[in-house]
Amino acid sequence: MALSERDLIEHIRKQAAASSARGLIKGIGDDCSVFGTSARGAWLVSTDMLVDGVHFTREWHPPRLLGRKSIAVNLSDIAAMGGVPRFFLLSVSLPPWLSSEWLFQWLEGVSAILSEYDCVLIGGDTVSGQELNISVTVLGEQHPAGIIYRSGARSGDTVYVSGPLGSSAAGLEILKRTGGDGLQRNSGWEILINTHLDPIPQVQLGQVLCASGCVSAMQDISDGLATDLSHICNESGVGAVIRGQRLPHLPELDEVCSALQLHKSDCILRGGEDYQLVFCVSRGREKDLEEYVKKAGNYVVYPVGTIEMGRGVSLEDDQGRRRDITFQGYEHQL
């Protein structure tokens, strides 16, 4: 297809922006759109589509865990705005060869994670197709004044991430190379594989960051730190520099990268699907923030860089040398 996905999104976004709309607080261009009023404030909404063979591999993704992940990726969008997830709509296109057993297990995974997050399924559609396609819409709540957007980063802010990066990318690579037997065969690396198969969205932490009053901008890391931080920079009209040696990762990532000859920095910067949060803290509020999250839930967060004047995202090595890493990862978010 000649048309790039980014062209298409730009086209849709322009058309959407052309309309003025009563009750719309924030349209296309963030992890969620924000509209209306609710008991708690405003409504957040986001949607994702997952296709077999593109976003997941049915052969090695246990249906229960895929059910959980189908919901988790949307929970992560709510987390990225500091919201409280409430309702889900779930549509699925079912190929004729799909077994009822698979489907029931998938649904069990969906139900389990919904109840863990006190969310309710309020709609959906089941259709026949040749390709397994899962489309999920989530609705959440948050007070409009408390919502954290991508657009609030300012020069001098410190860039943080909420946890280790690269685990999901390495886990996926193990699964690819072992054809899905990775869980059994590579004892010790389960944590990486599990991050890929059953990622944990940072919903509670997102709300804590929101309540801290110290966070200027936030986004979830679904497409890789380089790409997702580029979104924050673009929306905020700033640049960012990331210090390579500061990026948190699990010790298992080092092992796997040696064993499988993977580029560790690619996993960390471009891997995506860790569903951690990247966020910016106003200059001088770093200590307050770190104490606040520690107190609120014993969370540890990791300063990894700085927001600067300019454009784009750079990676700085321990010699102080910089290279541009803007938008180096997946791009499929609208």
Next chain:
Amino acid sequence: MALSERDLIEHIRKQAAASSARGLIKGIGDDCSVFGTSARGAWLVSTDMLVDGVHFTREWHPPRLLGRKSIAVNLSDIAAMGGVPRFFLLSVSLPPWLSSEWLFQWLEGVSAILSEYDCVLIGGDTVSGQELNISVTVLGEQHPAGIIYRSGARSGDTVYVSGPLGSSAAGLEILKRTGGDGLQRNSGWEILINTHLDPIPQVQLGQVLCASGCVSAMQDISDGLATDLSHICNESGVGAVIRGQRLPHLPELDEVCSALQLHKSDCILRGGEDYQLVFCVSRGREKDLEEYVKKAGNYVVYPVGTIEMGRGVSLEDDQGRRRDITFQGYEHQL
């Protein structure tokens, strides 16, 4: 697949019903779910998935009209609750062979109908796939006290439909038999073909019916009158009898059914996709209702039957003979 779609929906519905949820006014089981509070009352939400070769045939469906229909089927769900449509989310899985030209025309159709109904696109996702799959979520508003559910029909109510039935089914049949050249070749039947390709959701009429205060239950006719009225009967715990000779249809339907040897009653009762409304009017309010809609927008509505004690939907012929037609049509709605 051994599991029927109805089993699956029942399974999901049970799980959904098991949760109590603050702010949820009506969960799965109607054209829309209803939640929260809004300036105008409450929010309505519904979602539909359309798959190439199942819900539409790309070969003969002009992309602009398919774009319109992708939105129209969801507008119709809002219409069926008497709501005001506001926001849309639109996800699409794009196969590699799809041309940018097709996509831009499809998007033009989407944009055109959104602006006609004063709606705004507030989110979505574009992904790669092997099958063209379109997933649409709509949000609308209505005062909770004004929303018309499927569950309000009472014995003695009169069953109405909002316009001619069977047009879309006949239009589809013409397209199938002429391989999509129908529009050019069969002058005079365009109205049937257009109803299939570019159906008009009854959004304004739905709101008028809502405001009339005379309507006890309502649903849109997407899967055929027999099936859609069965939903009303099931949810209301009543039965219905339809008088065959009262069912409105276009004169072109008679012509096409003769020419192509189609069963007219199948088109009318089981055809679906006309996106008219079927609704019930409380006993003794029929005259009021007919005058109200005439005054409000010169609408004509058609009494076609009666709600009775019991279960299921029967068709009564002009001799007074009855046969059961419960759930004779498509079933894919959650």
